[in-house]
Amino acid sequence: MMIELQNVGFAYNNKHTVFSNLNLYIDRGDIVSIVGNSGCGKTTLLNLIAGVLLPSKGEIKKSDKNIAYLMQDVTLLPYRTAWENTFLACELRGIPVDNIQKQAAKEILDLFNIETEALNKFPKELSGGMKQRIGLLQTLLTDASLFLLDEPFNAIDINALNSIKLYIWEYLIKSNKTMIFITHNIDQALLLSDRILIMRSPTELLEIKPTKEYCSLSPDERIDTSEYKKLFFEIVENLKYEK
Structure with a gap:
């Protein structure tokens, strides 16, 4: 249960x-x-x-x-770049943002269709879809149980969306x-x-x-x-x- x-x-x-x-x-x-x-x-x-x-x-x-909870209004700090915001949920949980975390994030970027140039932008410069992708990446990196x-x-x-859904499905199945x-x-x-x-x-x-x-x-x-x-x-x- x-x-x-x-x-x-x-x-x-x-x-x-x-x-x-x-x-x-x-x-x-x-x-x-x-x-x-x-x-x-x-x-x-x-x-x-x-x-x-x-x-x-x-x-x-x-x-x-x-538990990791991604609400409809994605939490991104306005004074941080998209890349810096990627690790916000980990930081709030006290999870060290080390090279392992950063490498894990980089491996997902292409699958989520997040271009390198977008990572240097601030939230006000990002589209709604890009903010949502950063929010999803931020949430998954916590490695929560639920x-x-x-x-x-x-x-x-x-x-x-197609590659994102496939990645999330495979991740959930493999990690239970x-x-x-x-x-x-x-x-x-x-x-x-x-x-x-x-x-x-x-x-x-x-x-x-x-x-x-x-x-x-x-x-x-x-x-x-x-x-x-x-x-x-x-x-x-x-x-x-x-x-």
């Missing part, structure tokens, strides 16, 4: 109920995506798991507190890391995760579970399968559910 939610409820100011009696079990090594209509509470759920928010009721159990990502790919262009990410993009959910959760109401997380054979395929291999098409339409139909 990595995370378990038992009858979790949450209400802002004890008035606006977001969740009521929510239950969820996530095992170590799971790659979980969360999809749902805007305003259904996806980010709130991630904040609860991260410990940014506390539940109004129920219990959240975590077997490992080594990665929480809120819309991590929405500003990244398709050419860079756990990842939970929010997305509005059904393709991203199906190509990267082995569990898809659809938030449909304050009490319901509907799970779409692909077969083991499908989950063993890389993101590039999944898209041409009949199961991909079947799951895609199943998710679309469930997202039409009225809250």
